[in-house]
Amino acid sequence: MELFNFNTLKTSLCKSTKSLTISLNRPENNQTINKEMLFELESIMNWLSSKVEISSVLLTSTSSQFCTGIDLSEWKSSTTDELLAFQKRITKISKSFSYLPQIVICDLKQNVSAEGIELACGADLRFSRSGMKMKFNFLERGLMPSSAVYQSFSNLFGMQNLKNWLYTNSIVHTDSLVHSGVLTGLYFEQEELTEKLSHIESLSPLARMQSKLAFKVFDVDLEKVQDERITTITKALLSIEDWKSEKGQFTAAREIGSKLKREEMNRQFA
Template sequence: MLRKALQRSLPSLGRSISTYQFLKIETPSPKVYHVQLNRPEKRNAMSLEMWYEIGEAFDELSDTSDCRAIILSGNGKMFTAGIDISAFISVVPQQSDSAHKSLSLLKTVKKLQDSFTAVEKCRKPVIAAVHGACIGGGIDLICGADIRLMSSECYMQVKEVDIGIVADVGTIQRLPKIVGNQSLVNEYCLTARKISSDEAARVGIVSRVLVDKESMIEEAVALAAQIASKSPVAVQGTKSNLVYSRDHTVQEGLDRVALWNSAMLLGGDPIVAMSGAGEFEDP
C-alpha cells in the first residue's frame, strides 16, 4: 500500500524496518524508536497518505521485538497544523446517491480512526513530544499516547468547528478522560480557542512543559530509555491494563489484571528484576 517496499537498516540496532514517505524513524537510544511526522514544508499537515502511514508504523513497531518505547514528535517548526485540507477534498465520495456516499465516507472515517487508535493499541508505551503547535487532528493523535510532553512556546487547538466539522478521530472520546472536566473539554471543542502550554499542564493534558523543543526531546529520550530498561513483559502488561481499566469498572479491571499476572508472574522477568542481575529478554 502506502508503505514503501524498501527496507532500511537502523545502524544503532542493526535491524530493518519499513521506510515511510511522510514519517522519519530513528533510534536515539537502545530499544527506543523515535517517530517524527515529516512534512516540515507543510507544517506537518496530515495528508491521507501520512495518516495511513501513522497507523502502519505503530502497528509495525508494536510487533518489533527490540522496540520497548516510542517517542512521537514532529520534524520542523511545529508538531502539526492538523488536517491537510486540500488533500481531504478527495475524501468526498463521487457516487450520485446520498446513501451510497454516506456509506463510502463512513468507511473512510473508520480507517482514519483506526490509524490513530493504533497509537493507543500499540503494545509499547508512546511518549508524545509536542512543540510549536498541535492543531485539530494533532490533538486526536496525541490523545492516544500514554505520556505527553510539551515545549513552553507550544499551543493546542481543537480546531474542527472552525472548519465546519466534528472532531471524529479521538479527541471527543479521549480528551474528557484525560482532563477529567467535561465542561472544560466542551469549551475547548465548541470554541476552538487556543490552549497554552501552561494551561495544558495545569489541566492534565500533558505531564510537564519543557523550555524548548531540544530540551523536550532530551527529556522524552531519557524517559523512554528509563521505560526501556524495565521488564518488557511488565511494561506492556501495565500499559494494556491501564488502557483497559480506563474504560471498565474497577472490578472488571481487577479481574483482568489478576488473570494477566496469574500467567506472567510465572515467567523469568520478576526474578531478573528483583535480583538486579542479567538483562531482560525481548519478547
C-alpha cells in the first residue's frame, strides 16, 4: 500500500509485520540525494515520529545500489553555506533514526558510498547482499564525513577502520564490514529481511522502544560539542570549494591560505 505521493521515494506499509518500507527512487541518477529527496525524507521522518503503532522501518532503494551520496551537480553554482546547510540536514536525518520509536533497518543492497554511508550509520541495523561494496569516497569529491559518521565509528566501529577506508582507494567488502560491526549481517533472499521485520513485530512494543531509548544515554551528552567542532572543520574545507572541481584539479595545499584571505576580503568589501 503506497502511503505518500513522493517523486524520489516509494513507500509501502506491510500490515503483517507492521513495517514501513522507504525506497530511494532515483535509479537514473545512481540513487544520489538531491534537494527534493531530502525534503521528502524529512517529511516522512516527522510523520514517523508519532506513529508508535509501526514497529519497524526498512530503508532501501529501487535498484541494486542503495545510495551514492549528494548529487553535487546541483551545487556547482551554490555557496559554501548553502551546501553546509544541506549536509547538516542529512546529518539530522541520520541522527533522527535513533530517536524514532521504530527499529530502523537499512538495506545497503549491493553498493553504497559517500553520504549514503552516513544515512546507513544512523540505522539500528544494517544488512546487505553478499558481495556488497562500500566506498568511502568523500575526500576525492572535495568533501569529508559528517559528525554522524565520526561518532558512529568512534562509538561503534573503530576510528582506525574509518582512517583505513578514508585514506586508501580500496573498496570495503562485506567480510570486513561484518567483522567490524558496520553490517549486522548478509542476506541472499528478500524473505530473510522480512523474517527480521517479523521478529521485531513480535517483541513487546514498550520494551522495544524503551531499550532503544536507553542507547542514547551513552552518547547524547557529547553530540552537541562534537557537532560544533566538526561543523567548524567542515566549513573551512567547503570554503575552498574543491567540491566544485574535477578530481585532479583540487586546490594545492600552499595556495589555501591566500585563497581564504582573498575570500575574506571579498566578503568585507562586498
